Amino acid sequence: MSGGELAEVVRAIARARRALGRLRASVSGAPGVRETGSGMEVHAVGDALHPDAEIPSVELWADAELDDGTARAWSLELRWAEPRWVIEAYLLKDSVQGQEELHAFPLRYADDAAGVARQLAEATRELVALPLRHGG
Numbered sequence: 001m002s003g004g005e006l007a008e009v010v011r012a013i014a015r016a017r018r019a020l021g022r023l024r025a026s027v028s029g030a031p032g033v034r035e036t037g038s039g040m041e042v043h044a045v046g047d048a049l050h051p052d053a054e055i056p057s058v059e060l061w062a063d064a065e066l067d068d069g070t071a072r073a074w075s076l077e078l079r080w081a082e083p084r085w086v087i088e089a090y091l092l093k094d095s096v097q098g099q100e101e102l103h104a105f106p107l108r109y110a111d112d113a114a115g116v117a118r119q120l121a122e123a124t125r126e127l128v129a130l131p132l133r134h135g136g
Helices: 003-028 113-128
Strands: 033-045 056-066 069-082 082-094 100-102 106-111
Touching: 003 033, 003 056, 003 069, 003 113, 069 113, 082 113, 106 113
Parallel strands: none
Antiparallel strands: 033 056, 056 069, 069 082, 082 100, 082 106
16 A cells, blocks of 8 residues: 555545544434543454454444433444455444444445545445434
8 A cells, every 4th residue: 555545544534533523513412412422443453263463443433321321332443354444334322231233334345545435435424324313
């Protein structure tokens, strides 16, 4: 990956993070919302099949804690899965009963920086369009 391609991927991640930050801000004043947050983590760790590998991934999210004791998390993950990038997007509900997936979008794949930028932007648009009360 060239420097220009890396810059394109970093810009796409930054745009996704800003979109999730705007989502957090928009739900922070909604009735029944106690607290909100958003963030990003970058990892290079193994998985069950490759425990010693350093598989790169970026996780981005916005979350809202509700007065009823539950929480919602709009989450994006971009990770390398040889030979391509995988983008996951989903809305989660946390409660005392555990974590429930309210909505999962189909996996997206990208073979190059332009594909990552395009697929991450589309996944972000779809994810942030899900309302606070979606699915429960």
